Amino acid sequence: MNPWDPAPYSVTAAAQLLARCVASGALSEENLESIPRDTNVFSPHLLEAEQAAAMRREIDEKSLEVELLQLEREGADVTHCFYLAQKFEAIQQFTTHLQEVLREQRSLRQRLMKPLCQQNLPIEANLHRYVVQILSMAANFIETLESSVKATRSIPTIGPSMTNLDHALAQLLSMVAEVEELYKQVLDWKDLQVNTHE
Numbered sequence: 001m002n003p004w005d006p007a008p009y010s011v012t013a014a015a016q017l018l019a020r021c022v023a024s025g026a027l028s029e030e031n032l033e034s035i036p037r038d039t040n041v042f043s044p045h046l047l048e049a050e051q052a053a054a055m056r057r058e059i060d061e062k063s064l065e066v067e068l069l070q071l072e073r074e075g076a077d078v079t080h081c082f083y084l085a086q087k088f089e090a091i092q093q094f095t096t097h098l099q100e101v102l103r104e105q106r107s108l109r110q111r112l113m114k115p116l117c118q119q120n121l122p123i124e125a126n127l128h129r130y131v132v133q134i135l136s137m138a139a140n141f142i143e144t145l146e147s148s149v150k151a152t153r154s155i156p157t158i159g160p161s162m163t164n165l166d167h168a169l170a171q172l173l174s175m176v177a178e179v180e181e182l183y184k185q186v187l188d189w190k191d192l193q194v195n196t197h198e
Contacts, residue, residue, distance in 0.1 A: 075159075091149055091165060094172065098142045105135050124189050127182065134179060141172060 021027035112128055148164050 087162065095145060098138060102139055102142060108135065130182065134175065137175060144168065
């Protein structure tokens, strides 16, 4: 017999142990025959618990995927290119308008400092300093707005920068409201001056 030929049958370690138990009398042939030959040796409750754990893992994975999708949907209005392009366009329009105001700042100051005549803005003397303060505030605002725009373009996470820009926009609108109020006061004062001269 060739030792390299495979054996016609192989005896496992479990079969050898059972054979020794039968030989020693610790186990009988009847006991061995009464053991069920099913592959499902374990309790069905254990299989159910295993299936429940697998389903629980799958549910957890799906809920995590749903949460990630919800976060992506909530952040889409901030991170999506379409909305960012609209906000950048609006900011650029505001900055060009404010730059035009800054270009005219010197001439506006000179017109405000001149004595009252037909070609100058008729503003009371006690209001001159407020107009100058508003112009300097506008200049400071434009500088901070430009730095915010630069920071927004350089930083990949845009959320905090966009909130800063929204705050700056709110400040700009409040300043515009103040200027409009001042303009109304100037017009009222001009009407008063015209009525008193007549």
